[in-house]
Amino acid sequence: MNKNTAALFSGLVFGFGLAVSHMVDPGKVLGFLDVAGRWDPSLLLVMLGAVVVTFMAYRAISHRPKPLFAPKFFLPTRSELDRPLIAGAAIFGIGWGLAGYCPGPAIAALGLGTWEAPVFVLALAAGSFTHRWFFETRHRGKRHSTA
Amino acid sequence: MMENFTPVSALIGGALIGLAAAALLWLSGRIAGISGIFNGVLNPESGDTGWRALFLVGLIAGASLYVTLHPTAYTPRAGFPVALLALGGFLVGFGTRMGGGCTSGHGVCGVARLSLRSLVATAVFVATGMATVFIVRHVIGVQP
Numbered sequence: 297m298n299k300n301t302a303a304l305f306s307g308l309v310f311g312f313g314l315a316v317s318h319m320v321d322p323g324k325v326l327g328f329l330d331v332a333g334r335w336d337p338s339l340l341l342v343m344l345g346a347v348v349v350t351f352m353a354y355r356a357i358s359h360r361p362k363p364l365f366a367p368k369f370f371l372p373t374r375s376e377l378d379r380p381l382i383a384g385a386a387i388f389g390i391g392w393g394l395a396g397y398c399p400g401p402a403i404a405a406l407g408l409g410t411w412e413a414p415v416f417v418l419a420l421a422a423g424s425f426t427h428r429w430f431f432e433t434r435h436r437g438k439r440h441s442t443a
Numbered sequence: 444m445m446e447n448f449t450p451v452s453a454l455i456g457g458a459l460i461g462l463a464a465a466a467l468l469w470l471s472g473r474i475a476g477i478s479g480i481f482n483g484v485l486n487p488e489s490g491d492t493g494w495r496a497l498f499l500v501g502l503i504a505g506a507s508l509y510v511t512l513h514p515t516a517y518t519p520r521a522g523f524p525v526a527l528l529a530l531g532g533f534l535v536g537f538g539t540r541m542g543g544g545c546t547s548g549h550g551v552c553g554v555a556r557l558s559l560r561s562l563v564a565t566a567v568f569v570a571t572g573m574a575t576v577f578i579v580r581h582v583i584g585v586q587p
Binding site: 297298299300302303304307309310313314315317318320321323324326327329331332333334337338339340341342343344345346347348349350353354357360361362364367369370371372374375376378379380381383385386387389390391392393394396397398399402403404405406407408413415416418420421423424425426427428431 | 447448455457465468471481482486500501506509529533536542547549550551558563569571572576577579587
């Protein structure tokens, strides 16, 4: 195994988990966000299950000097609560509430035969490029990804 | 209330997502943030495109595998307005790029690392997501 097969394997398990938990169904996601309607807390338990497992695993992994198939760990180092973080998260949440998809489930659903997934993913790319072209020109060459 | 609640599949699916994130860090040293991985593929000049593309291929294959094994587990949504879908996708793409993460990168991996940035981002996107659904469904009164 190398870092490419490791990524393929991780993606496979991730996508399987998204389908098991019904998160590829946007109605399920909107049911969680609809606190004033017939609220469906399932997404909360998906997050809880994922966070608990990741928390414990990350703690165990953090004692290791380096990953198995890479020279070092690539972890976000920024800690400031700046305006792009807050505004970006707010805009993301609005789009999430309008459509019921976030990036993972939308990309995972590309193989499920729904026309919604390719439309959403194309718009996702357009939104990302729009931010890059109009708001990152002064920071060219500097990556902002923190997570 | 809660007649759609599926706690068992939610916890099992969530644990699998956590195992996937753990595997990516343990094996490759990377955070399983899907918006970041997707942006890396969109901008190949940043390098390291191969593993990111393969992760996304795996993501698609994994969901397809489960639905192939359990065809009754998934029914595509019907009749949703394409304009709303496109607007939602655009805002998600723009916002996750600006805020440096989405539900997986901030919501799962960042929260699990107890990152204050990710905890705040997650609280903000859940709040605006809930506010948006409230306005659409209960103020405007439509259920697209």
